Every structure is written in structure tokens, then in C-alpha cells.
Amino acid sequence: MSKPKVLISDKMDPNAARIFEERGCEVDVITGETPEELKARIGDYQGLAIRSSTTVTPEILDAATNLKVIGRAGIGVDNVDIPYASGKGVVVMNTPFGNxxxxxxxxxxxxxxxxxxxxxxxxxxxxxxxxxxxxxxxxxxxxxxxxxxxxxxxxxxxxxxxxxxxxxxxxxxxxxxxxxxxxxxxxxxxxxxxxxxxxxxxxxxxxxxxxxxxxxxxxxxxxxxxxxxxxxxxxxxxxxxxxxxxxxxxxxxxxxxxxxxxxxxxxxxxxxxxxxxTPHLGASTTEAQVNVALQVAEQMSDYLVNGGVTNALNMPSLSAEEAPKLAPYMGLAEKLGSLVGQLAHGNLTKISIERSGAAAELNGKPITGAVLSGFMRRYSDTVNMVNAPYLAKERGLDVREIRHDREGVYHTLIRVTVDTEQGQRSVAGTLFGNEAPRLVDIFGIGIEADLKGHMLYIVNEDAPGFIGRIGTLLGENGINIGNFNLGRHKEGGDAVLLLSVDQPIDADVVKQACGLEGVKVVTPLSF
Missing domain, CATH: 3.40.50.720 (NAD(P)-binding Rossmann-like Domain)
Known part of the structure; x- marks a missing residue:
């Protein structure tokens, strides 16, 4: 796995470069470049460390196709277009305490x-x-x-x-x-x-x-x-x-x-x-210049290497210690958001994220960000945890966070609910062994499934022979089934089938599946 690359574009304490390297990043120190020179160079880097001399404009951000984080060594970020960076999914950090x-x-x-x-x-x-x-x-x-x-x-x-x-x-x-x-x-x-x-x-x-x-x-x-x-x-x-x-x-x-x-x-x-x-000397002491340089290097390295988020101005903070513990929850949350985003149709105006049991005791903001990241992919293929809340706000989506102290059937549970023209649609998931995400409820039907790769979601009448018919159809089209996951409201009512398959399902296969006896809904999914 290649190391993340960081560009230091303004003069700062040389120990900053050392910290980047010690924490697993490659670093280049290239200062004094013109905006055009920076624009031509920035596409190679995942991180950009600046002080006050570099101005990060929309034009530079458009050219920064691999950029994940901008770190400002200091408190003021007037020289960074934060809304545009957020729209691009770039974390913007500063060091508010160093000076x-x-x-x-x-x-x-x-x-x-x-x-x-x-x-x-x-x-x-x-x-x-x-x-x-x-x-x-x-x-x-x-x-x-x-x-x-x-x-x-x-x-x-x-x-x-x-x-x-x-x-x-x-x-x-x-x-x-x-x-x-x-x-x-x-x-x-x-x-x-x-x-x-x-x-x-x-x-x-x-x-x-x-x-x-x-x-x-x-x-x-x-x-x-x-x-x-x-x-x-x-x-x-x-x-x-x-x-x-x-x-x-x-x-x-x-x-x-x-x-x-x-x-x-x-x-x-x-x-x-x-x-x-005085000429903006508030932060101009030897101690402060060293402090902010070291802090920005530590913060950016933690994000690029470990996923920790400290002093970010456009996403919730997530310490390097919290990140490993929250990672499986965020993975589950993102999949649930993606699932409900792919299955719920029409103009969606409200989404609720509920946490119960062990999930209720955790930092909820990153979990909400992960849900929105998965959900907002219905609108954009470049969405991530940084820009998802901004995209949701632009679309007028009402985001609600609900925390339950009680523990139910599962020791931990995340539920995502959206309001549609047909009523509320809800999915829920848990973690097995505190690390393996599992879907356990889809629109009120209990089902256990791992959401990954290519899948097919089918709602059909619960009647004998259907599994054989769908298996035959997929086999005739050369599609291999990985897993069957079944659930139903009651005997003879609606049943849900979640199929894991080895390749994408094209429109022709979806059309054939819709023509099978008893089928009500067929939706291909991708995670």
C-alpha cells in the first residue's frame, strides 16, 4: 500500500516534515510557488499543509483530484474556500490552540x-x-x-x-x-x-x-x-x-x-x-510557529493514516483512538444509508438515524456522516463524509439524530428511516462480534444479510416454487449466486429475497425477473 503524499507549500518549522515522515506519509516541501504552479502540481497529493501565504481557491481545488485534507498551521482559514472544499469532499483543519x-x-x-x-x-x-x-x-x-x-x-x-x-x-x-x-x-x-x-x-x-x-x-x-x-x-x-x-x-x-x-x-x-x-504579529513567536507546524503535521497524519479527525472545520472530530472502535459502526452506517437510498424512491425530505444499545454510547456525528455518505450516493458518485452533509442541506433534507439508552434484541443497533410518498421506509443493522456488519430488518421484515458487492432485492408473494424460478432465471443468464437471504412478514404474505451475486445485474435480467409469477419489486443493488 502506497504512503499518502503531502505537500507543504508554505514555510514552516522543518520538524513538521519529519513528523509527516515518521507517521507514515511522504512529504515534499515546495514553497513560494505561483497559483498556476501549485495548480499544476497539486493533483499528486492527498494532503496540503499551508500557512497564510497559500490561497486555496476553487481553481486549485478543481485540480486537486486526489486531495483529502488541507491543514492550516494557525487559526485563520480566510485563505481557504471552505464551502468549495467541503463540496469536493476535502477536510479542512486548523490549529486553533497552537498560538x-x-x-x-x-x-x-x-x-x-x-x-x-x-x-x-x-x-x-x-x-x-x-x-x-x-x-x-x-x-x-x-x-x-x-x-x-x-x-x-x-x-x-x-x-x-x-x-x-x-x-x-x-x-x-x-x-x-x-x-x-x-x-x-x-x-x-x-x-x-x-x-x-x-x-x-x-x-x-x-x-x-x-x-x-x-x-x-x-x-x-x-x-x-x-x-x-x-x-x-x-x-x-x-x-x-x-x-x-x-x-x-x-x-x-x-x-x-x-x-x-x-x-x-x-x-x-x-x-x-x-x-x-503591528503587522499581524499575534502568532509570531518562536514557540507558536513551532507549535502550529507540529500540530498540523500530527493532525493531518492522523487523518491520512489512521482516519482520526481533529480540529476539522467541516466535519465532526474523530480522535485517532476513537477511529478503530467506530470504524465497523461507520461501515454499517454507510451501508444502511446506501441501502435505503437505493430502495426508497421519489422526493425524500427527511431521514432519521437512530442508535440503540452500544451504538448509543458512541460519538454519533461520524455515524450520521457515514449514513449520509451512503445515502447521498443516490445523487452523486463523488460523495463522502465531508460533503454529504452539505449535499443533504442543499437538497433540503431534514436530518434527525435519535439516541436510545435501552438495549433491545440486539446489543447494538442502527436504524435508518426515510419519509417517502408511500410512507416511512426503514432499515436496521447490527454488528456481529462487534465488527461484522449485518442487515437485520428491511422495511419491517426481519432478514439477516451482509451488504456487499452486487446484490438483487426482490419483493414477491410468499408461495412455493419462487426460489427455484429465480435461481433458474439467473442461471440461464450466466449469473452466479453467492448467498440467498430470505425474510417475510407472515406466511402467504410479502416475502423479501436479497441475493448476493458475482456480477452486476443488467436491465434485461431485471425485466425478466419482473415478469416472474408473484414478483412485485426487483431492484439491483451495489455496495
Missing amino acids: SITTAEHAIALIMALARQIPAANEQTQAGEWPKSAFMGVEVTGKVLGLIGAGNIGSIVASRALGLRMKVIAYDPFLTAERAVELGVEKVELDALLERADFISLHTPLTEETRNILSRENLAKTKPGVRIVNCARGGLIDEEALKESLESGHVAGAALDVFAKEPAKDSPLFGTKNFIC
Whole structure:
């Protein structure tokens, strides 16, 4: 079996390449290429490791015919078209924790620089002016720090600020009351934060909801004399409005490490009094650069070699330890999704995935992803666990996950149900010996079958002689039967026959089978 190939297209710590190799990947380090050069090369690789220099566009993704994963050494993924990558079935990962401390420390440093006007004082002192009376700073002790965003980096800033004896308040829709108590911060609404904060530090991703969160209107709501720091993402602040607020004196100072447009060569803020800026240095420490490079190599290797998914932005996480345990369940789930997708007809609008017994105790998201991966093959032959949820959403499919603690007849069970114009259609399966997938129920009829290869699904009237007739028909057409799997509702009612065969069933054979006495449904299947 050939090793997965990874391309490192941006400069990063050389130990990243070593980790890829130690964990079973081939790696090429080729940096500084043009988009056209990368486009011509990328088709040879299953993994692409980047920092901020490489931009992964739809054109590059179209050329990346073998690509399985993109790893961003760092937190920001503005340079990756994630929706397009998802549609292509490519996992996109980042390393959100590798530079957390570094970025938080930079925010604290800018808070102190603003409080004591250090950059301007340094410049004038080095010019020989000795402007001691020109710079009257403020203490941070006792001041209110307002955090917009209290996630990983924001929480570290909070702990450092509390150590400086600041009072910390935080606006974050995802911050629970319990977590706020744990962090030692006061949870507030945005307007209250703007009104009360002496310093504001932003630590939120850039989304449509957070873009220009410090707009002209919100800047006007801030406390006179407020000082603002942004080490998160450009675009969170209206830079023109911030300039006006600085010039009017309403904002006493601002320090930005990020800009709406980078590299920032002509920002309206440049030259404004009481404005400090750095060129996106939040993650720029030796320790952080090493950390994110090593982490992205570890994460990508785990995915390519073991199937583990960590810090993915477009699919559920699945640790390398979980992957082997979940693998048989995901195999069963994918087959059940594929089966119901091949048998249920018409416009399907809802799918339910139920887990009972041992399956209920597992990470359910990968199982749901596997079901959708199998099911959505009715619409696309390039579907996988990454793009299946996106394809389902595009088609308006209502996906429901149901977990039952109880254990029934089987120690573990996965059931997949779809709503059709004829009513609900359901299939269920279990694992034998915790590893062998088996179908145990198809549309309410108990049946035991292994779903693999080429199969023929037949619904017929339960009457003597039918098995002989179908066996004869297939034999006359040169089709060898691997396994017979039978089930029925009741004697004399509908019966189900699942045949495993050695080759695909063509349309002519299906037509002949439909003509047999008592046959109601004939559907060829493929797994």
C-alpha cells in the first residue's frame, strides 16, 4: 500500500516534515510557488499543509483530484474556500490552540502599550526630545476590560487581565453562566460592555454576524476615553469610523494587529494620533510557529493514516483512538444509508438515524456522516463524509439524530428511516462480534444479510416454487449466486429475497425477473 503524499507549500518549522515522515506519509516541501504552479502540481497529493501565504481557491481545488485534507498551521482559514472544499469532499483543519497564548500575550502587550503610550514615547525619546511631561498614562489596575469573545484566546486574556487586577466583563453568545464563573468574568450584553469598558479587546472570528461589530453606531455607544485592541481578525472594526473617533478624542487610543485588508499598506488609520499597529504579529513567536507546524503535521497524519479527525472545520472530530472502535459502526452506517437510498424512491425530505444499545454510547456525528455518505450516493458518485452533509442541506433534507439508552434484541443497533410518498421506509443493522456488519430488518421484515458487492432485492408473494424460478432465471443468464437471504412478514404474505451475486445485474435480467409469477419489486443493488 502506497504512503499518502503531502505537500507543504508554505514555510514552516522543518520538524513538521519529519513528523509527516515518521507517521507514515511522504512529504515534499515546495514553497513560494505561483497559483498556476501549485495548480499544476497539486493533483499528486492527498494532503496540503499551508500557512497564510497559500490561497486555496476553487481553481486549485478543481485540480486537486486526489486531495483529502488541507491543514492550516494557525487559526485563520480566510485563505481557504471552505464551502468549495467541503463540496469536493476535502477536510479542512486548523490549529486553533497552537498560538493561543502567543496571541493573548500580544493583546495584553498592546493594552499596556496603549495605557502608557509606549510607542510614541519611544519614538520621541530616541529623537532626543526627552518628552517626559508629554505622556501621562493610565493604570490598568481597577479598570474594566471588556472582551468581545471569550473563547480559547479570550479566556487566556481574561486570566492575564485578572492577574493585573483588572475587572473583566465579556460579551459572547456562547458563553454560559457556569463558564463565566469559572473564568472569573461577568457575562454581559454587547451594549452594556460598550457602555462600561475602559479597554475593549476583540477575540471573535470574522463572520457575517461579527463583521464591523464595532461599527460607527457601536463606537458611539462606547465609554468616552475607551481604548480598543484587536488581535483577532480584520473587519471586526469600521476603520474609517475608528479614525474619526480617535481624532475626536472619544476613543483615547486604539491598537490593531489586524486590518480589514492585508497587507495593510494604506490604511486610513496610519498617522492617526494615539494609534498603534503591528503587522499581524499575534502568532509570531518562536514557540507558536513551532507549535502550529507540529500540530498540523500530527493532525493531518492522523487523518491520512489512521482516519482520526481533529480540529476539522467541516466535519465532526474523530480522535485517532476513537477511529478503530467506530470504524465497523461507520461501515454499517454507510451501508444502511446506501441501502435505503437505493430502495426508497421519489422526493425524500427527511431521514432519521437512530442508535440503540452500544451504538448509543458512541460519538454519533461520524455515524450520521457515514449514513449520509451512503445515502447521498443516490445523487452523486463523488460523495463522502465531508460533503454529504452539505449535499443533504442543499437538497433540503431534514436530518434527525435519535439516541436510545435501552438495549433491545440486539446489543447494538442502527436504524435508518426515510419519509417517502408511500410512507416511512426503514432499515436496521447490527454488528456481529462487534465488527461484522449485518442487515437485520428491511422495511419491517426481519432478514439477516451482509451488504456487499452486487446484490438483487426482490419483493414477491410468499408461495412455493419462487426460489427455484429465480435461481433458474439467473442461471440461464450466466449469473452466479453467492448467498440467498430470505425474510417475510407472515406466511402467504410479502416475502423479501436479497441475493448476493458475482456480477452486476443488467436491465434485461431485471425485466425478466419482473415478469416472474408473484414478483412485485426487483431492484439491483451495489455496495
